[in-house]
Amino acid sequence: MITRKASLFLIAPAIILLGCLFLYPLGYSLLWAFRDEEFGGWGLQNFAKAFALYSNDVLFTLIIVTLSTAIIGVLSVAIGGYLTLGENRVALVVLRWLYRWPLFIPFVVAAQLMRTFLAKNGMMNNIIVSTGLMEPLQAASYLDWRGIVITFVWKQTPFVALLVAGAMASLDRSTIEAARNLGASRLRILFEIVVPQVATTLMVGLILSYVVMMSVLSVPLMINAQTPTMITVDMAWRINAYSDYGVANALGFISYAMTAVIAWVYLRQGVREGGKPA
Amino acid sequence: MTSKIANLFTSAALALAIGSMAQAENVLNVASGGSQNMVDYVTDYLGPLFEEQNPGWEVNVVGTGPGNAGSQAILEKIKAQAGNETWDTDVVVMTQLKSGEMVTEGLLQKYVGDIETGKLATRDTSKSALGTDVEGYVMPMFHSQTAIAYNPDLVSNPPASFDELKTWTAENKGAFGYNGIKNGMSGVAFTAAWMYAYAGNTDQLMNGPYDPELKNSWDQALNDLKAFNENVTFTPGNAGTLDMMNRGEIVMGPVWVDMFYTWQADGRLNPNLKLLLPEPGMPGQPYYYAVPAKAENAEAARKFIALATSPEVQAEGIVKRFNWYPGIDAQHVESALDQETWNKLFTDVTPEDLAAKGKPFPLGPFFDDIREAYEQKVSN
């Protein structure tokens, strides 16, 4: 067993690295959010302005990211569940091979792929139209909030599904087999036995995705042509158009606050489990 | 096994060390806050030319992306090293807005008087950047212009003015597309042009003096723009507008002339598409060459810019190879070019059009007001 002192000593290099090269510069940014350039004092003016101009965008960001996280959760459970409980061997092999492809595609590439894929005359609609399933006139563009959600889900689901499927695979099979012998349907086994046991892993995967999606700039910038848009776009806009770091940092602060809610959920979970390794 | 891995890393470390040693002598660092073709221009044409004329020098260029965002990245990088003795960037290529900011913050040096080509650029834009006095600090690399691109196969009678454009979009809902104001400069240019057409005081908007009360008289123009927006398709960015034209989702939209030509050359746009400048005109802007105040190789930077703004290079590189409007005054360039190339540059937009309808962007503070007013009253 490693002692408390030794543990702190072991984690020190990572914490020092993080502290000097990230937390310190981050502190500057957060502080700057409270700086009032016009009158040279400190205060909440930047926040007032951020809310006056971008309250819709803040709400939009929250909805988009939450919705994407929810869809990612559902899809990952579905994929992981089928990989654990599925019976069709061919389908299992195909699915295992299939679902991970987008895992390591960078966001900027994903955004570019989707921009040409989801457009009104993009490849997706072209293919659907040429199979005769849809009339050309019905083709619609998905380059709005739906495009952002689709891109996020496309990019992040493989990551969460990988974690969830792994956790499911390491479960003790005997309870599953027992339930099956008692005649429980697979859907019921999934939701009553499997999912509760992998809840922590699922949550961790979703938190990571939520946080990453919150801070991506290229996807909303390249896909969403409409207003409202996401906070990161507004931050870039404040800096690039007005050199206004105050409001940009205030927006960053708000975005951090939204992440903090998620962190709080995580912390509660940790406390409930007694902070011990799972 | 472990020794193999160790060997691999040792050789990698060696390669790193050797690699950085080979680069050590005389590198001129150019940061270009422009589109890819501007970076290619230095990589493929200007850089090699400079290296040929100045043996022992190597030109290293980095692109930071188009628009103010790209230039902002350069500005931030320079600011971050403001406390150092010398700075790692020798030549910067930037937009008007950000060049003005850099001059105001004392991050650039005066050099135009020291180079021979300095007197070849006399247009207003080489002295004033959106109202900021930048005389002596900048040389225009080229002038870029926004214009309306359209597909003549589908638009037989293109609108010649903003009034006609309004009627046209009402009749052809969704066929005109632009990118709002947050996603790139072509949309901003369109908005500025709209204000020139409908807000009144056009001269004052462009040349000052600044009057903070003026924005109160814009309500009508902004409401009209909001109504106009009901009939248009929004596009994701400068490239997004061209991209939607590429797929035929819109048939008309504001674009940067040089980007338009690049897309045609790269096979991403129908070669039949045309450009027009509607009454009363649309904004354009130069990209500036400037030298950071503590550039390590300021002497070489001046030489580089002198070469870049010489009539021969402007003719061969800027006009002939890249279809840009020259940065230095046109008469110096025209004599160095064959007539055919010269005419090709002005196929759609004639020099007369350009002189009459090529406008600058609004004065800095007005420009801020316009963008904020748009955020508050049009897109909200």
Next chain:
Amino acid sequence: MTILRTTLTAVLLALLAFAIFGPITNMLIWSVAETWYFPAKLPQSYGFSFWERVFRPQGNAMESLWSSVLIALFTVLASLAVAIPAGLALGRGSLPWRTFFLLLFLLPQAFPSIAVHMNIARIFYGLGLNGTYGGVVLVHTIQGLVFSVWIATAAFAAVDHELEEAAANMGASPFTVFRTVTLPLALPGLMASAIFVFLISLDEFTGTYFVGVPDITTMPLLLFTASMEGNYQIASITALILLVPSVGFMLFIERFLKSDVLAKVGS
């Protein structure tokens, strides 16, 4: 019933395949399209002239790729150097405020980086780290910290305690136990964390710009401008080059990322 079920499974899988490979195919086509515009549904002409443009000697594509890979390798080393002890402490130790520490590593991923990078660059200039490989490696290490530390923690947590105790009972020193039992057992998990870090580093853009440029250029720097301004051919080709190591690792990762480790990530 079974036929119906099989058909349903097949249809769902086909849809999934379409959703995943549709966009990727799109990219493959763009990378060899020479002319492609409305109303053509597929390119009017194909060719490799854009490949020649990307790989022209002045374009530095190969150099950038090489430095991208080198930086990624050293980032992996640096990450493991801090993540192995941190993972031991978090996974095996008795650390006060353990969850708080775990969360701390999430921060670099959570803040929109636009506003922070100038401050980071300022500090790096102050330390003389700008324009050095070391500086870029450090920035990438921080970006990947949440993955390296969380996965390493899970890897150590998954090691069977009894084996360690057995070794200790036979008189092995704590370090010998670590070297001969714990580390080898955690190795697959650590490899997985290394792969994640490698790929994050390979794709990183903003940090490289602020800390590396002008002395160091990486592949994503070439990709970013091309992508943002819609130069689809160049962007697709660059993405394709970056995709090769990514897909290679993806097919590989299953061998290292064992399910018992996955079950413990972040907890």
